[in-house]
Amino acid sequence: MAARIDVSIEHKHAPPQTDGRPHPNTCPGCGSHYRDDELEQHLNVCPQCSHHFPMRARARIALLADEGSFAEEAADLRSDDPLGFFDLRPYTERLAEAEVATGLGDAMVIGQATLDDSPVELAVMDFAFMGGSMGRVVGEKFARACEAAADHQVPLVSVTASGGARMQEGILSLMQLPKTVCAVEDLHDAGGAMISIMAHPTTAGVLASFASLGDVIVAEPGALLSFTGPRVVQQTTREKLPDDFGLAESNYRFGHLDAIVPRPELKDYVARLLRLFGNAG
Amino acid sequence: MAARIDVSIEHKHAPPQTDGRPHPNTCPGCGSHYRDDELEQHLNVCPQCSHHFPMRARARIALLADEGSFAEEAADLRSDDPLGFFDLRPYTERLAEAEVATGLGDAMVIGQATLDDSPVELAVMDFAFMGGSMGRVVGEKFARACEAAADHQVPLVSVTASGGARMQEGILSLMQLPKTVCAVEDLHDAGGAMISIMAHPTTAGVLASFASLGDVIVAEPGALLSFTGPRVVQQTTREKLPDDFGLAESNYRFGHLDAIVPRPELKDYVARLLRLFGNAG
């Protein structure tokens, strides 16, 4: 497991990019700016203030799985366009673009691995693929991960990062909620365990389905975990939102999380759970 | 079922008794005073303000059971004195006195009956017997009522009025909590139903065991239903208590009750439930 490492920081307080938005490598917590390799070296955690930057699915797998142990499953699944959905652009175009941009077939990667030598099934989401939205491919991949975990009698570890259901698949995206719930229940009935790791953000349909059904549920610091996002809550209710609205810290206080685990400690923490769940009376 | 009846009221605003305490037939809600037969005629509900006076076990059975249908069970059970308990007086003396005063062997009466022609098992508490406290006899009678309900495949209706566990039986009185809980669970496993009617007061050990495990839970208006009584809460926490602290109305608002049912409507309400529970798919 990677320990916290001190390195020299370049580009502190970098100016915003030309489009006015801050550079993705600029820390929203403290304004420090990093090179890609610096961030990578620190597991995308700001060495100054511990802000957790987003982590791509492949990097997450590299963090959790023992080196070379990951064997991907169902990599060839792609969505077609069941509704012929067209907003400002066709859904098929958005899909193709996301695949090119991320190198992924959809917003979840699943497969077998070992983690500190414990065998495990992984289901890891990638927010970069259409906001980590859950359509039929994500639902199907998650269900297959549950089935693989049951078949191999190993725990399932899921890592979520999702804006919710993929509305371009209409009502079929809503159906991924019960579909993934059924998959977890089948896994449980087969004696399997699920450990749910919520990364930033885990919201809407993913929070309201499988992510909330882990035997153990943990989150990364500062992750937004809410069924409805703060903007919509504010607009709908005109309530004053607490500063930590929907954040992992608030969810922990209200009893929804077993722990908040900083990324550098995540692998050790999960390994401990795998030893426990692999060891039933 | 008795309808609300208007009758002339005598003895309104009767003076307190010589010991300074209000006469038990004086309404704490509106100060009206009633003869025994007047109260009885109104099911011990104040015709002026609907305050529910306490109701003895036999009267409760007469209210719920069809006339002549009640067959008492386990009437001959009595407690001995397992701890040789002696406070200001011996426990055995208190028991004997309570039996003389109430004509009951302990604080619960159980038996079979019909209610609007539906067969039912009744378990009815009497607050007049040592404050309706639950010792081994109450626990045993309740457990037998559950077993009889399971044997006859009829629903169990319990009516509680209790200050809690009977401390003169020490730790054995605490054990009546899990004992009655086990009895309800066995009844449920046998496919039986339990309807819990909480009368004033249902507190401490009885609230923290079988009374809270009904498939349907209702209370009479104004009944005090609290694990800890208001005086102790006030003394321990020095919190300002809400006006309706622990009352049925507060419990209903906080989601602990299915309904508050005035006594004159109780038999009809229970009869409806018995038709439903006697009628499973």
Added chain:
Amino acid sequence: MPGEAEVQLRERLNRLRSLPLLRGARLSGELERLQRQLDRIVAEPSDEQIWRSVELARHPDRPYTLDYVERMLEDFVELHGDRGRADDAALVTGLGRFDGRTVALIGHQKGRDIQERSKRNFGMAYPEGYRKAMRVMELADRHGFPLITLVDTPGAYPGVAAEQHGQGGMIARSQAVMTRLRSPIVSCIIGEGGSGGAIAIAVADRVLMQQNAIYSVISPEGCAAILWRDAGEAQKAAAAFKPDAGHCLELGVIDAIVPEPSEGAHTDPDASATLLKDSIGESLDELVGLSSDDLRRRRRDRFRSLGTLEIVKAP
């Protein structure tokens, strides 16, 4: 001449017959379902007809859960409270007799006048409402009562306290309880089937939908605001994501459409209730003979296989 939906269905049937069996797809059941749809399908609705459904589904006079309860159930006893925090009036639960058989009922409830609308929170439940629903589901399970759920909500309530009390997790757990239930479940979308707040009580053995109800992952306004960046484009959004009963049937999300009086359910609540009762009764009759293990297995397979067939392998 065959309509577009029919053509699409025939195409899918052909595709099905030639595709390799995808795990979890339960192909034979799917074929049957498509065949049944073909037999029943009406012509593809136009964009205007879809929007008309949105309007009718939200019509202020549309019958709500309790309007159907009083017409469908005898001896109804409403059950209150989540046994922990509150009694959420946006979700009604209870027991009653349906065609001589005791059933448990769970339904969203909107309010008719301003006061009741506020009390019912416009049919938008808090987590406490779903916890109450779960309690009643477990009661139904314990006694083998069939469960009927009526779905009519713009969505689960999006407020601060609702989030703090775990709206997302509660919706997930409510679905999980339904997947475990040993008694038959029939759900019907009777108005707005709004997203997570709807599916929380709609994981059923048979999912019905009234002719003018809508069922969707997001409101037309919400979708328009996100994708068109203009909530005013709701009509366009609705046409794009097709929340109407015809499309839901075509996609296999619902099992049957419950007819309404010709101008909409609100024009004749009694007739609507009779039609609804008939459909629910027919569905229950199909289910009561099944063992609890069978029911659960089929219920999970139903949702497990939804939409699986449209997934394709990368070229």
Added chain:
Amino acid sequence: MPGEAEVQLRERLNRLRSLPLLRGARLSGELERLQRQLDRIVAEPSDEQIWRSVELARHPDRPYTLDYVERMLEDFVELHGDRGRADDAALVTGLGRFDGRTVALIGHQKGRDIQERSKRNFGMAYPEGYRKAMRVMELADRHGFPLITLVDTPGAYPGVAAEQHGQGGMIARSQAVMTRLRSPIVSCIIGEGGSGGAIAIAVADRVLMQQNAIYSVISPEGCAAILWRDAGEAQKAAAAFKPDAGHCLELGVIDAIVPEPSEGAHTDPDASATLLKDSIGESLDELVGLSSDDLRRRRRDRFRSLGTLEIVKAP
């Protein structure tokens, strides 16, 4: 010469052999239990010894749940939150490895210094604490993990919010969950076993009690205030209701007494933990071979029959 307790036990054994079998009494198990007690019983404690137990059970240096957890369990992971409202620090829950076997743990937790005492609410849980406990019980059930509970509470918290959130009902339901659990349960009273707040997590297959712990339906002070109308008579009350381990064993409420270092558990936490671990391990070993149906049946019978034999028929 035989002590009073021994004489009483022999008397009861004789009574048992001559009594007609009361329903629910499970006589043969009772006989065995009494025989075992006879083999182990120590002499009846004096009133002063009882009060000494009260003092030791409440000693500010007495080891608490987490002190034993760190000495008994490997790889302990604390689990937090009731999944609805709060994380109650007065009740600690988690998973860990006990003698190589994964177990779930639930225990009351008092605080050592003022700050922690306040955070832990002096080991007095809210309903939210018991709901967290139930969640972890269900987790144990799902995975077949044995459950260990450590009881150390003056009682469930007597506050306004606790009442509003359903303290009584939650204690009842926590017991109900324990009666349904399919995995083995071992409980130990390690300090104060205060009334409903204690029994809520003590419906176990084996109930152990440390030598100087107390287990009672009410606190000595509370009992004195009610019966003697003077809280100062606590010592007299304790002597009357006998909350000490010896009497609890004699009454059949506990199955065994866990020895402590001679001057009390606080004088040597490591030795106390070893003694506790041995007792729990021995109990678990007796239970792990039983089927889940057997476990549940015996667990319920154990509590069903408690105190039944002292009930007499009216003359």
